[in-house]
Amino acid sequence: MATTTRPQLVKGSRAARTTIALKILMAVSGLLFIAFVLGHMYGNLKAFSGEESFNEYAHHLRDLGEPMLPHEGFLWIMRVGLIVALLAHVGAAVALWKRAAKARPVKYVAKKNVGSSLSSRTMRWGGLTLLVFVVWHLLNFTIVKINPSNGETGGENPYALLVETFDLWWMTIIYLVAMLALAFHLHHGTFSSLQTLGLTNSAASRARARAAGWVVAIVIAGGFSLVPLSVLVGIIEK
Structure with a gap:
């Protein structure tokens, strides 16, 4: 009976230390994203308080940290930090995926995902889905402020842009599909991060x-x- 062997990382070797470092990098950057989306979610829920409250919150973010920071200084610090965290998270994920593929070059079907959860099996595709969604989300609400209801920019009224966007059923469907992918990613990612951190x-x-x-x-x-x-x-x- 033919068997296949997988190269094992020797504890304390350079490859093992690099793999551990990549996992820690993924865990820490992932936890930073959890903190960010939790705060972002809280801000979104301001929409239930009405247009004035939501817009006041959105505009207040631009003034946060003044006068110690310039106008929108806090936002730019946060944006740069998130970009660095995103590059670290995606880069570590790709590097770990390549290492796993290299460690098992022969494809075989012996036992398929026994004991693994749906969220763990969809991490890569879910992450790619979220990456595409984030690009669209930024174009929709931040960078260009595209209003899909009329094809124009949303101007300086975040509440109006939000309502006009989600008045379109297909935009709501896209958003909910992305949130399903986010739920799966957070479910396994939270456990995996805590596991990596011991x-x-x-x-x-x-x-x-x-x-x-x-x-x-x-x-x-x-x-x-x-x-x-x-x-x-x-x-x-x-």
Whole structure:
């Protein structure tokens, strides 16, 4: 009977240390993104307080840190930090994927994802989906402020742009699909990050990490989904 062997990383070797460093880089950058999307979700929920409250929040972000920071200084610091974290996260993910593929060059079907969750099996495709969505999301609401309802720019009224965007059923569907991908990514990513950082060394701690993954995924993806759904059914309107 033919067998295939996989090269194993020797503990303490340069390859092993590099792999551990890449995993830590992914974990830390992932946790930074969780903190960001949690704050972003809180800001989005301001839409339930009405146009004035939502726009005041959006414009306040530009003034945050003044006079110690210039106008929009805080936003640019956050943007640069997020770009660096994104490059680190994606770069580490690609490097680890290549290492895994190189360690098992022969494709075979012996046992398929036994015991793995759907969220763990969809991490790569989910991450790619989120990357594409983030580009569109930035064009829609930040960089160009494209208003898909009329093809024009959204101007300086973030609330109006939000409502007019999600008044379109297909835009809401796109957003909800992205939030489903985000939920899966957060569910496994939270557990994986805690595991990488050495916080799942017992059965009880692993159970807590899995529960944390569920809580983070449901709270953040669910919170983001409330706004477009509420716009679509008329709870949030201009």
